[in-house]
Amino acid sequence: MGLTATKARPGKRDVPKSRGGRPTKSAALERDQRLIEVATRLFLDRGYDATSLDAVAEAARVSKPTVYARYGDKRGLFAAVLRREIARWLAPLAKAAEVQLTSPANISAEQRLVDVGREMLTFTCGPDAAAFSRMLTAQSINFPEFAKLGEEEGWLKAVATTARFFDHLVAQGALDVEDTTIAAEVFLDVVVGHTHRMATFGMPLEIKAAEKRMRSAIRLFLAGALGPAGRSRSASQPTIRRRPSR
Template identity: 35%
Template sequence: MSLWYRALMASKRGRPTADERAKRQERVLEVATELFLSRGYEAVSLDAVAGTAGIAKRTLYESIGDKSALFCAVVRRQHRYTEPESEPSDLVQAAEAVHRSLMTDQAVALHRVVIAAAVSFPELAKEFYANGPAVAQAFLAKHLVDAGGSPESAPLLFSLLLGERHRRRLLGLDAEPTAEESRVQIAEAVAVVLGDIA
């Protein structure tokens, strides 16, 4: 049976194909991101996300889970550089991927959402860390080993890649860094961790 025929039969039975499910998931995450950023965590409901995305709430719940799971899926979306097809070839490229992903306006805004909700939703803060900073640090640790460095230096490298510039971004004091500003910060961070400079 051809793939085309299977897809046709699945469509006739009302079951979405894998491609359709992937597109629906992407649409849901886009909508969820927009709503979390515009309304904050507490004010967003699964009903609002499902309605805006044009799917049933039950479908949303079955495919992703509750609101905290949805937010974590949005956070993981910021770390697509960890996916096999996006895998950097060396430590500098890995550092660039982390830095550029987390310095975007959207990533900074999501970080603000978590900070605003952390006191009322402490579990959300833990889940954000597990699906965000911890993922980035594990990713850097792997590339540090490949570069002859210590995986235990990953938290330091992660901190240097964000640093004071990220704090200023969170406070709305600085715009997204230019390519040259990013290049300099990334190079310095990697050099410090690998011991190339004092």
């Protein structure tokens, strides 16, 4: 994130003002971005409890009333930081899934899932993601709204993105699953769940070992998602899905 938020710089930055005395729209956007970036670095460096709005305001070179007016309190500021970080973690998954939607149909389902899983490992198991996961877990006991934000902005959106990708694979005949939402939940759990938990516990990410585990997990997932051996078919041979008779 490229900021040294722990060292405050003297003085306040001049903010261009409109004729009404308020900051211009571009200046307000720049100020908000600076506030979030500084707060992100402070939360990562110091943790939630040790980060104060005074420290954020001083490091971002804005007044404390400005922080209160924009975010209400520390919970509001942390929620804004968390929302942005989750969006950053999900962006590679959405991009990888979108790429796969336009990939040639003759690429195997396993290779497609490996490509998506690799992006997930890199971004959701990194040190920043693990640090925020620890803070989210610790603070959700007292502030359940953080848990709700993590579920709605993070988990549910990741599941929805993966489910849409699975819908595409099902339509191509590359997967045979009845409920792509449940399949997406299982996939996310088996592919990155364990590695993300270990990262949250402070274990360093060994990318080669994590990718080896990911590939094995994907093969296990596909063993069920492809259906019985007699019904498995290549992605280049789409067929009409069969439903059990009622």
